[in-house]
Amino acid sequence: xxxxxxxxxxxxxxxxxxxDQRSPTATSRRVCLEGAGSTVVATAAVQALGSTxxxxxxxxxxxxxxxxxxxTVNGVSHRVDVEDRWxxxxxxxxxxxxxxxxxxxxxxxxxxxxxxxxGQPVYACCQLAVWADGADVQxxxxxxxxxxxxxxxxxxxxxxxxxxxxxxxxQLMMATALLNTVPRPDAAQVQQxxxxxxxxxxxxxxxxxxxxxxxxxxxxxx
Amino acid sequence: xxxxxxxxMTIGHVTPRVDAVERVTGQAKYxxxxxxxxxxxxxxxxSPYPHARILRIDTSEASRLPGVQAVITHETARVVWGAxxxxxxxxxxxxxxxxxxxxxxxxxxxCSL
Numbered sequence: 001x002x003x004x005x006x007x008x009x010x011x012x013x014x015x016x017x018x019x020d021q022r023s024p025t026a027t028s029r030r031v032c033l034e035g036a037g038s039t040v041v042a043t044a045a046v047q048a049l050g051s052t053x054x055x056x057x058x059x060x061x062x063x064x065x066x067x068x069x070x071x072t073v074n075g076v077s078h079r080v081d082v083e084d085r086w087x088x089x090x091x092x093x094x095x096x097x098x099x100x101x102x103x104x105x106x107x108x109x110x111x112x113x114x115x116x117x118x119g120q121p122v123y124a125c126c127q128l129a130v131w132a133d134g135a136d137v138q139x140x141x142x143x144x145x146x147x148x149x150x151x152x153x154x155x156x157x158x159x160x161x162x163x164x165x166x167x168x169x170x171q172l173m174m175a176t177a178l179l180n181t182v183p184r185p186d187a188a189q190v191q192q193x194x195x196x197x198x199x200x201x202x203x204x205x206x207x208x209x210x211x212x213x214x215x216x217x218x219x220x221x222x
Numbered sequence: 223x224x225x226x227x228x229x230x231m232t233i234g235h236v237t238p239r240v241d242a243v244e245r246v247t248g249q250a251k252y253x254x255x256x257x258x259x260x261x262x263x264x265x266x267x268x269s270p271y272p273h274a275r276i277l278r279i280d281t282s283e284a285s286r287l288p289g290v291q292a293v294i295t296h297e298t299a300r301v302v303w304g305a306x307x308x309x310x311x312x313x314x315x316x317x318x319x320x321x322x323x324x325x326x327x328x329x330x331x332x333c334s335l
Contacts, residue, residue, distance in 0.1 A: 093255075098248070099248070099251070099252075099254075099255035100247070100248015100249065101248070102252070102254075103254065139248065140246075140247065140248035141247065141248045141249075143246075143247070144247055149243070149246065149247070153246040153247065156242075156245075156246045157238055157239075157242040157243070157246060158238075160238075160239070162239070162242065162245040162246060165241075165245035165246075165250055166252060168245050168246060169248050172246065
């Protein structure tokens with residue numbers, strides 16, 4: 001768990017995590033872990049609650065700090081008044097009703113919440129919503145255009161990649177990031193890119209086959 | 223039988239899942255995706271100490287927080303969580319209460335808010 005010096009500050013507006021330009025094939029999981037400092041914020045908040053009188057704690061609960069942010073999600077602009085403690089995935093699911101992005105572990109382990117933040121794959125459970133101010137976010141709901149599935153989505157169906165389907169949105173977004181960088185990945189590259197996206201059905205072979213097939217079929221962006 | 227055998231339409235053919243499109247577009251609904259009117263949210267508080275003995279749980283401060291509907295502990299729970307699907311775990315209640323009053327493991331929810 002990465003420790004950030006300013007993690008005790010409740011307002012992180014403008015404190016965007018460092019961007020990582022490395023290829024997702026090389027460091028996909030590391031890229032997604034860049035926002036892990038937000039966990040420290042939550043821990044600090046709990047400790048503060050425990051040491052304050054009940055009345056102060058109650059008022060803190062009723063009036064959490066909020067920040068107005070603007071962001072683009074799947075091409076649609078939003079202005080949202082977010083609580084500073086909200087994560088990006090909470091903003092997407094609870095405020096924007098985009099429940100395609102899943103919360104599996106809520107702690108950077110499983111990858112079910114993977115979205116693209118300015119084109120980079122991130123774990124949305126460990127990105128604060130305020131960090132997404134001004135950002136362009138892509139979720140699984142934005143992969144299809146006018147009802148036309150992306151080649152990657154179609155390949156997932158053709159290769160039966162989703163079993164229960166809970167990890168599928170995260171797998172799709174991470175694979176989309178891979179295909180944007182490496183148009184025709186081989187199986188080893190796909191495995192490396194998806195190493196941070198767990199599938200409890202253990203359907204990894206079909207998922208890798210689907211991504212390889214999607215790349216081979218189009219040889220371009222997903 | 224003089225009739226010719228009809229070609230098989232299902233066996234031997236790949237059958238796509240009926241909800242395959244929903245699953246790859248994020249439209250498939252899972253339990254956590256459902257919002258109902260008046261829905262309550264629960265948070266489990268576990269003992270920070272493994273294999274410790276719980277002497278008492280003071281829930282008064284938690285109960286005073288705005289919006290809190292109930293604070294459920296091992297003493298007030300009508301149904302013990304995680305006791306299995308059989309009859310909602312009811313048949314284990316008394317036995318589990320006896321055990322959990324003595325010792326708690328980190329896996330056991332000892333108090334819910």
